Amino acid sequence: GDSVTQMEGPVTLSEEAFLTINCTYTATGYPSLFWYVQYPGEGLQLLLKATKADDKGSNKGFEATYRKETTSFHLEKGSVQVSDSAVYFCALTPRYNQGGKLIFGQGTELSVKP
Amino acid sequence: EAGVTQFPSHSVIEKGQTVTLRCDPISGHDNLYWYRRVMGKEIKFLLHFVKESKQDESGMPNNRFLAERTGGTYSTLKVQPAELEDSGVYFCASSHRTGVDVLTFGAGSRLTVL
Numbered sequence: 001g002d003s004v005t006q007m008e009g010p011v012t013l014s015e016e017a018f019l020t021i022n023c024t025y026t027a028t029g030y031p032s033l034f035w036y037v038q039y040p041g042e043g044l045q046l047l048l049k050a051t052k053a054d055d056k057g058s059n060k061g062f063e064a065t066y067r068k069e070t071t072s073f074h075l076e077k078g079s080v081q082v083s084d085s086a087v088y089f090c091a092l093t094p095r096y097n098q099g100g101k102l103i104f105g106q107g108t109e110l111s112v113k114p
Numbered sequence: 115e116a117g118v119t120q121f122p123s124h125s126v127i128e129k130g131q132t133v134t135l136r137c138d139p140i141s142g143h144d145n146l147y148w149y150r151r152v153m154g155k156e157i158k159f160l161l162h163f164v165k166e167s168k169q170d171e172s173g174m175p176n177n178r179f180l181a182e183r184t185g186g187t188y189s190t191l192k193v194q195p196a197e198l199e200d201s202g203v204y205f206c207a208s209s210h211r212t213g214v215d216v217l218t219f220g221a222g223s224r225l226t227v228l
Contacts (some may be wrong), residue, residue: 004156036219043118044157044205044219089157093211099170101146104157
């Protein structure tokens with residue numbers, strides 16, 4: 001079945017460091033891909049998305065490119081801030097599923113130190 | 115607009131007891147979803163309501179879990195009797211249009227079964 005695998009955390013970085021969180025997926029067809037973020041005490045928020053191959057999603061300085069050939073959707077940010085400390089989830093919606101169901105990875109906790 | 119509201123935010127119960135989690139979706143959202151994150155693993159889909167009808171309940175783990183959405187507004191998820199492996203964070207999400215709109219998530223209800 002469809003699945004998402006993302007790098008294990010926790011990831012600890014210093015402020016202004018470069019961030020990469022790896023995400024790969026297995027799916028039939030061409031799913032839509034998402035990154036969600038959960039800040040402490042808050043709900044999951046959509047960070048960015050991409051719906052077809054080679055699309056780049058971006059928001060708040062974060063970027064991810066839909067790579068069909070490597071079935072990947074890695075999250076990157078050039079300079080992280082303390083306020084980026086959160087848990088990041090990669091997810092997909094199968095192409096055949098019209099019910100809005102999301103399949104998530106296990107989450108990666110990011111801690112940014114000043 | 116008010117977001118998706120879940121309560122309680124944290125519940126601690128003994129094995130064998132009953133717990134009821136509640137979700138209030140965004141007003142006017144016909145679609146309501148329940149997800150669960152257990153032991154820091156991936157967030158897994160439990161079920162999907164469209165108004166008061168269960169559209170997809172393929173993720174419900176067993177018959178100890180009962181979800182209802184009477185009147186198509188708020189939803190409850192009852193676990194009876196609770197087992198140790200039910201511990202985790204239960205997320206609720208809602209959307210206006212099925213399969214089109216991005217889901218809006220609540221902050222989650224953390225359940226600890228001792």
